[in-house]
Structures are given as C-alpha cells and as structure tokens.
Amino acid sequence: MGDADVQSALKLVSQAAGLYGVTEEDVRQWRAGIAERPAWAQRAHVSGAIAQRLVVTATEHRQDCDRESCRTCxxxxxxxxxxLAGVRTVVDDQLSETFRRPSVWPWRRGRS
Structure with missing residues (x-):
C-alpha cells in the first residue's frame, strides 16, 4: 500500500468508526493492550482479532438473515x-519457515 492508500484507508475507517460511536479513548485502550509487543506481533494480533470478530459477526448475521439477496451477506x-486467504498465507509461511519446504494442505491439493 502506498502512502495515499494508507491515508485513504485511515480516513474511511475513521469515518465508519465514528458512525458506530468509537471514541479516541476506545482506540487508545485497545492499542495499549498490544503496545509492549514488537510491531510485527501487533500487526498479527490486529489481523487475528479482526478475523475473529468477522467470523462471529458473519455467523450471527447468517443466523438472523433470511433474505435471498443481502448486501451485508x-x-x-x-x-x-x-x-481465509490471509490465514492460509500465514499458515503457508509458517510451514515454509518450519520445514523449509512447501507442505500440501487441503487447499493446495490438486494444483500442478
């Protein structure tokens, strides 16, 4: 991502967070919980937390939504x-680091 992309993303996320009542104090407290970790671990924690919350939100929405066509779905x-692509990339990277060779996971089977 270039600087302009990062600035655009920050603006869009800030606006959406504001619509949902996210405060600067909320953000400060959340960041304080990961402040002692190295930068790479902070990014990994943020990505994992977002993915986890996404799964919970998707599961809850699926239970409540019965529309044939839904923009949220x-x-x-x-x-x-x-x-899922991101998590599989992390797993692939970890396996490559651990074993120094590509592993065959279910999502890689059948490829040439």
Missing part, C-alpha cells in the same frame, strides 16, 4: 474470502 462473504 455479500460483503461478509468477500471479507471471509480475504480473511
């Missing part, structure tokens, strides 16, 4: 696709 599906 479509958005959650897209986010779950991104989250």
């Amino acid at each position: 479509d958005g959650l599906r897209e986010m779950l696709t991104i989250a």
